[in-house]
Amino acid sequence: MTEISSPDHDQQVALGHSPVADVPHKLRATDTDPKMAKRAERQVASMFLLSVLFVVLFVAAYVAIDPSLTIYIPVIGETSAINIALGITFGASVFLIGAGAIQWAKKLMPDVEVVQYRHDQVSPADDTAEAEANYERGKEESGFARFKMIRRTMIAAMVLFPIPLIVLLKDLWVPTPAEEGKSPAEILSTTLWTKGSRIVSDGTYKPIKPEDLPVGGLINAVPADLPEVQEAQGNLNARGKAAIILVRMQPDEIRAQQGDGWDYQGILAYSKICTHVGCPISLYEQRTHHLLCPCHQSTFDLADAGNVVFGPAARRMPQLPIGVDAEGYLVATSDFAEPVGPSFWERG
Amino acid sequence: MSTPSHVERAGGATATYVDKRMGSNKFLARNLGKVFPDHWSFMLGEIALYSFIVVLLTGVFLTLWFKPSMVEVVYDGSYVPLKGIKMSEAYASAMNISFDIRGGMLLRQMHHWAALIFVAAMAVHMFRVFFTGAFRKPREFNWLIGVALTGLALLAGFSGYSLPDDLLSGTGLQIARGIMQAAPIIGTWMAFLLFGGEFPGTDFISRLYSVHILLIPGLILALVTAHLMLVWTQKHTQFPGPGRTNDNVVGYPLMPIYMAKAGGFFFIVFGVIGLVGGLVTINPIWLFGPFTPDQVSAGSQPDWYIGFLDGALRVMPNWESSFWGITISWNIMIPAMILPGIIFTVLALYPFIESWVTGDTREHNLLDRPRNAPVRTGIGMMAITFYCLLWIGGANDIIAQAFDLSINAITWFLRVALFVFPPIVFIVTKRICLGLQRKDRDKLLHGYESGRVLRLPHGEFIEVHEPLPVKDLAVITSKTDHVPLPEPQATDADGVRNPKFRSQSWRHKLSTFFYADNVTMPSAEEIEAGQHHAAHDAALEAPLHEYEDADELRRLHGGVLHHPGMAETNAEQLAENREH
Numbered sequence: 001m002t003e004i005s006s007p008d009h010d011q012q013v014a015l016g017h018s019p020v021a022d023v024p025h026k027l028r029a030t031d032t033d034p035k036m037a038k039r040a041e042r043q044v045a046s047m048f049l050l051s052v053l054f055v056v057l058f059v060a061a062y063v064a065i066d067p068s069l070t071i072y073i074p075v076i077g078e079t080s081a082i083n084i085a086l087g088i089t090f091g092a093s094v095f096l097i098g099a100g101a102i103q104w105a106k107k108l109m110p111d112v113e114v115v116q117y118r119h120d121q122v123s124p125a126d127d128t129a130e131a132e133a134n135y136e137r138g139k140e141e142s143g144f145a146r147f148k149m150i151r152r153t154m155i156a157a158m159v160l161f162p163i164p165l166i167v168l169l170k171d172l173w174v175p176t177p178a179e180e181g182k183s184p185a186e187i188l189s190t191t192l193w194t195k196g197s198r199i200v201s202d203g204t205y206k207p208i209k210p211e212d213l214p215v216g217g218l219i220n221a222v223p224a225d226l227p228e229v230q231e232a233q234g235n236l237n238a239r240g241k242a243a244i245i246l247v248r249m250q251p252d253e254i255r256a257q258q259g260d261g262w263d264y265q266g267i268l269a270y271s272k273i274c275t276h277v278g279c280p281i282s283l284y285e286q287r288t289h290h291l292l293c294p295c296h297q298s299t300f301d302l303a304d305a306g307n308v309v310f311g312p313a314a315r316r317m318p319q320l321p322i323g324v325d326a327e328g329y330l331v332a333t334s335d336f337a338e339p340v341g342p343s344f345w346e347r348g
Numbered sequence: 349m350s351t352p353s354h355v356e357r358a359g360g361a362t363a364t365y366v367d368k369r370m371g372s373n374k375f376l377a378r379n380l381g382k383v384f385p386d387h388w389s390f391m392l393g394e395i396a397l398y399s400f401i402v403v404l405l406t407g408v409f410l411t412l413w414f415k416p417s418m419v420e421v422v423y424d425g426s427y428v429p430l431k432g433i434k435m436s437e438a439y440a441s442a443m444n445i446s447f448d449i450r451g452g453m454l455l456r457q458m459h460h461w462a463a464l465i466f467v468a469a470m471a472v473h474m475f476r477v478f479f480t481g482a483f484r485k486p487r488e489f490n491w492l493i494g495v496a497l498t499g500l501a502l503l504a505g506f507s508g509y510s511l512p513d514d515l516l517s518g519t520g521l522q523i524a525r526g527i528m529q530a531a532p533i534i535g536t537w538m539a540f541l542l543f544g545g546e547f548p549g550t551d552f553i554s555r556l557y558s559v560h561i562l563l564i565p566g567l568i569l570a571l572v573t574a575h576l577m578l579v580w581t582q583k584h585t586q587f588p589g590p591g592r593t594n595d596n597v598v599g600y601p602l603m604p605i606y607m608a609k610a611g612g613f614f615f616i617v618f619g620v621i622g623l624v625g626g627l628v629t630i631n632p633i634w635l636f637g638p639f640t641p642d643q644v645s646a647g648s649q650p651d652w653y654i655g656f657l658d659g660a661l662r663v664m665p666n667w668e669s670s671f672w673g674i675t676i677s678w679n680i681m682i683p684a685m686i687l688p689g690i691i692f693t694v695l696a697l698y699p700f701i702e703s704w705v706t707g708d709t710r711e712h713n714l715l716d717r718p719r720n721a722p723v724r725t726g727i728g729m730m731a732i733t734f735y736c737l738l739w740i741g742g743a744n745d746i747i748a749q750a751f752d753l754s755i756n757a758i759t760w761f762l763r764v765a766l767f768v769f770p771p772i773v774f775i776v777t778k779r780i781c782l783g784l785q786r787k788d789r790d791k792l793l794h795g796y797e798s799g800r801v802l803r804l805p806h807g808e809f810i811e812v813h814e815p816l817p818v819k820d821l822a823v824i825t826s827k828t829d830h831v832p833l834p835e836p837q838a839t840d841a842d843g844v845r846n847p848k849f850r851s852q853s854w855r856h857k858l859s860t861f862f863y864a865d866n867v868t869m870p871s872a873e874e875i876e877a878g879q880h881h882a883a884h885d886a887a888l889e890a891p892l893h894e895y896e897d898a899d900e901l902r903r904l905h906g907g908v909l910h911h912p913g914m915a916e917t918n919a920e921q922l923a924e925n926r927e928h
Contacts, residue, residue, distance in 0.1 A: 087626010
């Protein structure tokens with residue numbers, strides 16, 4: 001029968017693994033010259049003393065420097081005076097304690113190495129035997145091996161006891177009245193946009209007329225009711241899904257759209273949330289009509305139905321169908337036809 | 349013994365008081381003189397430990413002012429450009445710490461710098477442990493603890509980075525949510541539960557806060573304690589050298605030298621972090637502005653240690669499958685879940701894999717020189733290469749901008765390089781290691797080249813080889829010749845089938861791969877002869893300076909030994925001749 005053997009290590013000893021004669025110990029200047037030793041002593045003491053001084057300076061800087069004062073420091077630039085002063089005084093006071101201690105150890109404490117012996121980690125055979133005996137006694141006395149029913153029910157109880165702790169986590173998400181009865185997938189699949197939602201520019205919340213957007217231009221936009229909804233919900237969730245960008249190109253530059261006539265005179269509305277992992281997309285190159293995500297560089301072609309031209313995103317940018325209302329302002333003609341933002345399991 | 353001072357008497361009384369209740373003197377007796385070996389690379393782990401203490405300390409201060417709330421408030425602090433702007437209370441309080449609390453900015457920056465240094469020091473410490481084989485028996489558990497600590501440190505860093513709720517940190521959370529949603533089956537629900545609904549919601553910052561300040565640091569603290577206790581009981585490994593064996597530990601005693609050095613080093617690390625925190629701006633949240641889910645700044649970059657994951661996300665091709673009403677986002681799952689899963693699993697299992705392959709079950713307290721384990725060193729360099737390429741991927745936009753390259757070209761380059769470069773690095777590293785092994789063997793057999801060329805009386809030129817100094821001899825001979833495991837037999841002499849044949853065949857092949865190319869050590873006699881021969885060279889040289897003290901040798905010219913006062917160049921010699 002073949003025995004797999006461990007590498008031979010007797011050879012080690014033959015090759016000089018046994019302690020080699022010590023290298024002659026070199027005395028330091030501080031060992032031989034009392035003057036040098038005295039000098040080292042003074043060095044250590046002055047470092048500790050300087051540390052004390054820096055603590056005093058720290059307190060002085062804390063009290064005396066106006067927090068709004070900025071100063072110009074070469075390389076660093078314009079910066080807060082108190083921050084620099086506190087950093088330097090605190091850092092120096094602490095650093096000097098360390099420097100002093102190490103100088104002390106290196107120059108004045110003995111530098112002769114000491115040998116100690118190691119022992120194998122394995123326990124002595126007696127201890128192992130005693131441990132085994134204790135285990136056997138416990139097994140015998142408890143009857144763990146005998147009481148099969150106790151053993152099985154106990155295992156069942158132990159396995160199930162964390163379940164309440166997990167169940168308690170369910171209410172980490174308490175659906176709002178509007179979300180009631182909807183699954184996460186359904187919630188992710190709708191946005192604030194509906195038929196007739198006015199498109200307003202983000203920030204000013206002013207409605208937009210087609211002539212406000214020149215060819216080659218871009219507007220960040222949201223639905224007109226977003227500010228009220230945001231106020232009512234007390235969060236930014238609606239914004240995270242409804243944010244769009246409006247771009248305008250010559251109608252003949254549009255090679256494809258996600259639906260017939262979803263543009264309005266060359267104005268296209270696309271979601272602003274990347275279909276990769278959800279970063280807002282902000283870089284638009286008007287010459288190529290490419291939209292680039294600054295997070296992971298997924299690139300979408302807005303002239304070609306928002307399809308992916310490069311990068312890790314798998315899905316096209318959802319397009320919002322738009323038109324104008326009776327007053328001539330841009331409006332959505334329905335919600336997005338597909339979920340915006342990153343993929344999820346139930347998306348299909 | 350000197351008479352104890354007043355303070356010493358009080359200290360002694362306290363020690364006795366405690367000892368009577370806890371038996372603490374037993375511990376002190378054993379451990380005050382404990383020996384720790386010295387080497388610069390042993391300080392890497394210390395840096396990690398000390399920067400963690402600084403993180404804890406500064407973190408406690410930050411909790412006094414930080415408000416982990418996503419309630420919207422209007423900023424009214426002293427940073428003028430953001431006055432009157434709506435933001436979350438978390439961001440407003442982080443701004444407050446930066447601009448209205450004296451020293452708050454220093455604390456924030458120290459906290460952030462210390463965290464960056466913590467993770468960096470851990471990484472480099474791990475390299476040291478890996479390349480020197482310090483993870484081998486009996487220290488496999490400590491390696492596992494170290495791997496767990498590394499994972500926790502990444503989580504600690506990311507969770508902290510996400511708290512101030514500035515535009516950059518919120519973008520990081522948005523990405524994290526996108527990744528979460530891509531998890532199969534449970535992803536969507538998990539994201540809804542953790543965020544309390546849709547992104548961003550109003551719950552997440554306060555939930556993350558308790559994870560960041562309690563859960564993760566608690567776990568890290570517990571594991572660090574276990575890590576140090578194991579180092580303590582197993583005693584530290586040491587590098588080979590004169591008098592250093594597998595069974596001893598040579599170094600300085602805890603009291604007083606190691607205490608002064610290690611204690612002093614804590615203050616050095618603390619002090620440096622203080623200086624850097626005062627002088628170098630990190631994470632200027634006031635420039636990013638408050639978070640809103642529909643804005644982002646170009647050139648968004650995570651902290652350095654998340655860069656490799658971000659890079660993996662960036663270079664991954666856009667694969668996604670949709671069928672039967674479900675979506676599987678390979679483009680997210682592979683780089684953000686499967687890849688880190690593989691990295692950490694392989695990392696954790698490496699010590700066990702290596703000892704299975706090599707069949708090595710001995711305790712190792714003497715460290716390997718990386719060259720003496722070429723395959724391990726090659727694997728390590730291969731992993732580092734892979735990591736660095738991902739890291740470059742994480743900065744592909746910055747690189748594209750700085751060097752005026754196409755992002756697409758960089759991404760494609762990386763997609764190929766990730767598979768091509770690591771094997772090349774493995775082969776090159778292994779070759780370099782074997783070359784160094786040959787060089788070592790040469791030194792043992794012939795001594796080292798002194799650089800002095802000697803012309804013998806009959807005209808022959810030789811280069812003088814000198815015997816190795818004791819220290820070098822000890823270091824080089826620390827190498828062990830490993831023998832690959834033998835090829836197993838399918839059946840033994842009696843024709844009985846070997847039930848373990850298959851697994852033994854694998855081990856044989858792998859251990860041959862691991863060891864076969866190693867350069868064998870010369871025998872003790874050969875070394876003796878080689879060193880003796882080198883001494884012979886030196887003896888040939890002796891007559892040349894028998895009339896001078898060898899220490900006064902100054903320079904060589906034209907193969908002739910020169911002594912002080914002798915001409916060293918032809919010009920000098922001519923001038924001397926003219927004088928006479």
